Each structure stands twice: as structure tokens, then as C-alpha cells.
Ligand code: NMX
């Protein structure tokens with residue numbers, strides 16, 4: 001067969017052999033040095049993890065399966081006449097198989113997800129029973145953990161399935177979870193902001209993003225295109241970021257994909273990670289209240305200074321790996337320039353792109369003073385009337401599922417072992433230093 005699973009079944013034995021070969025032949029080779037800073041500095045920059053799906057180059061940007069993100073966006077097939085962006089379904093195909101899908105192959109994923117998208121009633125009942133004060137991200141984590149009772153992997157593991165076959169069940173769970181996420185996420189949105197109004201019916205004529213936007217009550221074609229782009233851009237970011245690493249770590253204990261993804265979302269919910277997209281909008285709103293929609297450069301610089309003097313970070317700026325403007329910021333800005341360049345929020349974000357780096361550079365400590373993905377997304381969502389800031393990280397989460405679950409399938413396919421680094425107490429570390 002030519003479908004996604006068949007492609008994987010063909011590719012996995014080849015990659016497995018390569019992986020084992022590298023391990024056997026070169027397992028003892030050193031490729032980096034661990035310093036005291038590595039141990040005390042969040043392992044920043046250490047070449048420690050394996051990731052087949054995507055990689056970052058600190059200056060050149062982001063690659064999905066070796067293809068520059070910008071080019072991947074340009075090449076992914078468009079499903080519908082008139083749609084200007086590729087589909088996240090095609091992106092999932094690319095991330096998992098390493099192959100750019102044909103139009104038919106991308107559509108095949110769309111159709112699979114349409115078939116698998118029904119969310120069990122007990123999960124929706126749980127979502128419906130949530131108090132509106134529970135943050136949408138906490139609701140997403142709870143709902144995904146609850147879906148664990150659907151896991152085909154758990155069932156197979158209990159029956160004693162062979163280790164070499166784990167990936168097939170992780171694949172099934174991952175496909176089901178991706179398929180169900182728009183309904184879960186839209187239900188959270190409608191419960192928190194629209195008293196539970198809105199449809200949960202999947203329209204078989206729509207793609208994954210089209211259905212999601214329809215369920216959010218925002219069926220505008222341009223917004224659906226924005227959502228397709230958004231879902232592609234936020235999907236994968238190699239494996240060291242908090243959400244991807246968490247999914248891998250939890251999955252390495254053979255927790256099922258629903259639990260692993262739920263844990264990953266708990267990480268994405270932090271303000272230094274995915275929640276930054278909410279924080280950016282909070283910050284921009286305060287800025288506009290304080291100095292208006294068209295402030296002078298001086299007024300902007302003073303406002304940024306005030307944020308820094310208050311001991312806060314400027315949200316949406318900086319990155320642990322990238323050392324230039326995040327390509328995902330640039331691609332969103334290109335979308336904005338095409339569709340809504342006169343929007344006051346878009347204009348402000350575009351101006352700040354030049355001003356904030358100047359201010360951050362003067363601090364002499366910020367490794368990357370340029371904007372990241374989160375600096376832009378909020379104003380675009382605002383433009384298309386998705387106004388509820390506390391919901392923004394859920395969109396990031398739905399997208400991140402595509403990347404971290406692709407990675408999880410490969411972790412099981414390659415037999416990645418349980419992750420378990422060694423730790424030191426401060427006195428053990430001192431002893432180590434003295435002996436070194
Ligand atoms: N505003 C002010 N200070 C900053 C910023 C910023 N945007 N970015 C880094 N710094 C500071 C940082 O707090 C640290 O200060 P100190 O030594 O006093 O603790 C110093 O600069 C060095 O940090 P870096 O090595 O540049 O950054 P690190 O790799 O530790 O962290 C981030 C990366 C992304 C966590 C950091 O840049 C940040 O906090 N940015 C703002 C929050 C944000 O936008 N996060 C979203 C990241 C993307 N995502 O979606 O996950």
C-alpha cells in the first residue's frame with residue numbers, strides 16, 4: 001500500500017538498521033563536552049537528544065525533514081481550490097514519513113482523521129463539567145489524559161505485544177488523538193466563552209482546519225487558511241523544547257500517547273514556553289492602553305524599559321537555540337502583509353520587531369534579542385475575531401500534537417529506551433570538580 005502507515009512500515013526497518021548500526025559502530029564516540037554550566041544551566045546547547053522529524057540551525061532557522069520551513073510551507077499540497085496554504089495533514093505526513101506528500105497522500109490523512117474524529121462521550125462530559133475558571137490549557141491536559149482509556153497501545157501492551165511492534169499502536173493512538181483534538185479544543189472554547197453553544201459535528205467535506213474553525217464558530221475562508229499555516233508552523237521544533245522533550249520523556253516510560261501528550265501540554269502551558277503567546281497579547285494590550293495605537297519610538301522604548309525594570313521578560317522575544325528572527329514570525333508577518341497589513345495590532349508588532357531588539361541588545365545578556373513565534377500569532381488571531389487570549393496556547397497545543405506525536409512514533413519505532421540521566425547533589429558536584 002501507499003498510505004501513511006504502509007510508508008512507515010516500509011521505512012522503519014531501514015531506519016532501525018541504520019540507528020542500530022550507528023550505535024554499534026560509534027556508540028562510544030564523544031560528540032560534545034559536559035561542563036558544570038551544562039549541569040547547572042538547563043543543559044543548554046548540549047547535543048543530547050535524537051530527533052528525526054525536524055532540526056534547528058541557530059542562524060538559518062527551522063527545517064522539517066531537511067526542508068527549510070519556508071520551502072516546506074510553499075511545497076505542501078493545497079487541498080481545496082482557492083486555498084492558499086498547505087494542510088497540517090500534509091505536514092504530519094511529511095514529519096512522520098520524511099516524504100513530501102502528493103495531494104492524494106495529504107488528502108488520505110485528512111480522510112483518516114475525519115473517520116477517527118469522534119470524541120467519546122465520557123470525555124466530552126468531563127470537559128462540559130469543567131468550571132469556566134479552569135484555564136483552557138489545564139482543561140486540554142485533563143481531556144487528553146482522560147482519553148488514555150482509548151489507548152490501543154495500552155491494550156496491546158497488556159496482551160504482551162512485541163517491542164518491535166509498539167510503534168504500530170502508538171501510531172494508531174497518535175492518529176486518533178490528532179483526529180479528536182479539534183473537537184476537544186473547540187468544546188473547551190465554546191464552554192468557556194460561549195456557554196457551550198456551537199457544533200461538534202464533523203463535516204466530511206471540510207479538512208481538519210476547516211472543521212476546527214467551523215467548530216470555533218469562525219468559518220471565514222481566510223481564517224481557515226491562517227489556521228492551516230498556524231498549525232504547520234507551530235507543529236515541530238526539534239526535540240529539546242519543553243513540550244517535545246516532555247512528550248518523549250514520559251513516552252519513554254511507555255506511558256501511552258494520550259498521557260505523554262497531556263504531560264507535554266502541561267509544559268507548553270508555562271509562560272516561558274507556549275503561554276508566551278497569551279502573555280504577548282496581555283503585554284500589547286497594556287501597551288496600547290498606556291500609549292495608544294500609534295506611539296512614538298521613544299514612547300515604545302520607555303514602555304519596554306518599564307517592563308524590564310519591573311523584572312519581567314519581554315514576552316515573544318528571545319530563544320534558547322535560534323539567534324535570529326524566528327522564521328515562524330517571518331512567515332506569519334508575510335501572511336499579515338498579504339491579508340491585513342493595515343490592522344493596528346499588526347502594524348504595532350511589525351514596528352516593535354525593529355525596536356525591541358535594540359533595547360534588548362543593550363542589556364548585554366540576552367542571547368537572542370529577536371522575536372520568536374509567539375510575538376506575532378496573537379494579533380493575527382485578534383484580527384480574525386478570535387479575541388480570547390487565554391485560549392491561544394490551546395491552538396499552539398493542537399498544532400504541537402503533530403510534531404511531538406510524529407516524534408513519539410519514531411521513538412518507539414527505533415526502540416528508544418527509558419530516559420534516565422544521572423544527577424548530582426551540590427557536594428557531589430564539588431567533589432567531582434576537585435577530582436577533575
Ligand atoms: N526579555 C528580557 N530578558 C530576556 C529575554 C526577554 N525576552 N530573553 C532572555 N532574557 C534574559 C534571560 O531572562 C536571562 O536573564 P538572567 O541571566 O538575568 O536570568 C538572560 O537574558 C539570558 O537568557 P538567554 O540565554 O538569552 O535565554 P534562555 O535560553 O535562557 O531562555 C527564553 C529563552 C525563550 C525562555 C527567553 O528568551 C525568554 O524568557 N523569552 C520571553 C518568553 C518567551 O517569549 N518565550 C517563548 C519561547 C518560544 N515558545 O513558544 O516556547
Ligand code: MLT
Nearest residue numbers: 237240241242273320372
Ligand atoms: C518552541 O516552539 O518549542 C519554542 O520556540 C521553544 C523552544 O524551542 O525552546
